[in-house]
Amino acid sequence: KRKHVHVLSELIKKSEVSILCSGWIKLPGLADLLPSIDAALANGAAIMVYSNLKETLEGVAPALAARTGLTHRMVGPGSRALHTKIYYFESGDEYTAVIGSANITKGGLSTNEELSVTMRGTRDDSLFRELQQYLATLAAMKFA
Secondary structure (H helix, E strand, O other): OOOHHHHHHHHHOOEEEEEEEEEOOOOHHHHHHHHHHHHHHOOOOEEEEEOOOOOOOHHHHHHOOOOOOEEEEEEEEOOOOOOOOOOOOEEOOOEEEEEEOEOOOOHHHHOOOEEEEEEEOOOOOOOHHHHHHHHHHHHOOOOO
16 A cells, blocks of 8 residues: 555665666656655765656656766666666665566655556575665666
8 A cells, every 4th residue: 555655765764775777767756756765865875766768758868867876867768668666775785576567756755556566585585685686787778
């Protein structure tokens, strides 16, 4: 019953590493996460954001670029469109992954009917290894 914005905000604030992957990002949705992003960065967290160049809408790229400690990579022409919505967080030896349908938009985070699954574990489990393989695939995509 909790909205995605609340779940993601809490996880961002308490994590040492956050990876936010959303094909679409709109500024109103991002704005709802920025206080948590800023708090995490102030605590020394590393944050990576992946999105599609074409669907990273007005104001998003400058808002992310202004934050030291955050890396934003946009999939550009010549690469398959990024449709994944995975939000991955690490703190110590534990991880949490939220995988589902919600983009970083106001609708995706707060008003649409969205569904996600939350998985938790430690660095020594098999799901961690599978998630790491997928995240490495993301990192290897062609970026603008």
